[in-house]
Amino acid sequence: MDIKFTGKTALVTGAGQGIGRAIAKRLFQHGAEVFALSKSPENLQSLLREAPGIHTVTVDLEDWEATEKAVKGLGHIDLLVNNAGVAILEPFLDIKSGSFDKLFNVNLKAVINVSQIVAKQMIDSKIGGSIVHVSSQASQAPLKDHAVYCSTKAALDMLCKVMALELGQHKIRVNCVNPTVVLTEMGKLGWSDPSKADPMLAGIPLGRFAEVEEVVDAVVYLLSDRASMIHGTTLPVDGGFLAC
Numbered sequence: 001m002d003i004k005f006t007g008k009t010a011l012v013t014g015a016g017q018g019i020g021r022a023i024a025k026r027l028f029q030h031g032a033e034v035f036a037l038s039k040s041p042e043n044l045q046s047l048l049r050e051a052p053g054i055h056t057v058t059v060d061l062e063d064w065e066a067t068e069k070a071v072k073g074l075g076h077i078d079l080l081v082n083n084a085g086v087a088i089l090e091p092f093l094d095i096k097s098g099s100f101d102k103l104f105n106v107n108l109k110a111v112i113n114v115s116q117i118v119a120k121q122m123i124d125s126k127i128g129g130s131i132v133h134v135s136s137q138a139s140q141a142p143l144k145d146h147a148v149y150c151s152t153k154a155a156l157d158m159l160c161k162v163m164a165l166e167l168g169q170h171k172i173r174v175n176c177v178n179p180t181v182v183l184t185e186m187g188k189l190g191w192s193d194p195s196k197a198d199p200m201l202a203g204i205p206l207g208r209f210a211e212v213e214e215v216v217d218a219v220v221y222l223l224s225d226r227a228s229m230i231h232g233t234t235l236p237v238d239g240g241f242l243a244c
């Protein structure tokens with residue numbers, strides 16, 4: 001599919017490593033001016049070495065004011081990918097208050113903060129834009145030891161729908177991509193152990209986990225004009241896990 005983002009400006013959160021890094025690089029390859037936002041400067045520096053020309057933004061998304069200042073300083077954004085996320089695995093009976101706060105701060109509250117700033121600029125420009133949240137199959141299927149993580153992603157899916165309801169009139173499309181396991185640093189945390197991976201794989205009709213680039217393909221498609229009538233959806237990239 002021939003997709004070009006020439007003349008468009010994109011912001012990708014959590015672009016230091018994993019899925020977000022690959023999204024930032026792909027959008028850059030497709031001609032967008034890309035702002036790659038993440039927490040660790042060393043990851044962003046290595047991204048810059050791989051893709052000189054990408055702009056980097058180092059900020060902790062848990063810090064509402066610092067994030068607000070950093071994102072407002074970027075100017076107009078046409079394409080926003082809310083990808084940053086964290087996972088802390090705890091059995092339900094051991095969930096800590098601090099884990100709850102961190103997971104909801106990064107996986108949901110920061111999405112609201114960043115999206116508000118970007119959407120207000122999109123509305124002012126009267127051009128509109130496209131927003132994709134990276135959610136998870138875990139938004140719709142329970143996973144052991146993932147009670148809070150699953151809850152953040154379920155909330156993110158609903159945030160997507162409400163944003164779609166309110167922002168559609170401003171020509172701002174909002175969608176989610178919901179991957180199954182991808183063996184990034186986060187993925188390895190929960191799924192390196194065959195005793196956990198094998199039952200999960202058994203539930204995926206295609207019999208394998210997703211590759212990073214397969215998630216990137218879905219994000220790029222939803223951002224693009226090829227998805228011009230797709231709005232408020234949650235798109236599984238899960239080899240059929242949620243369908244069965």
Ligand code: NAP
Nearest residue numbers: 014016017018019039040060061085136181182184186187
């Ligand atoms: P990852 O490899 O751990 O990368 C996460 C990125 O988010 C990193 O660049 C990290 O920054 C950034 N980040 C985390 N907390 C941050 C904060 N407070 N402020 C700024 N940046 C922060 O994870 P991934 O697997 O690529 O996951 C990307 C998204 O996909 C997440 O939303 C995740 O929930 C979702 N997802 C992942 C899987 C999977 O199996 N991997 C499956 C479904 C959905 P640093 O560079 O500083 O580490």
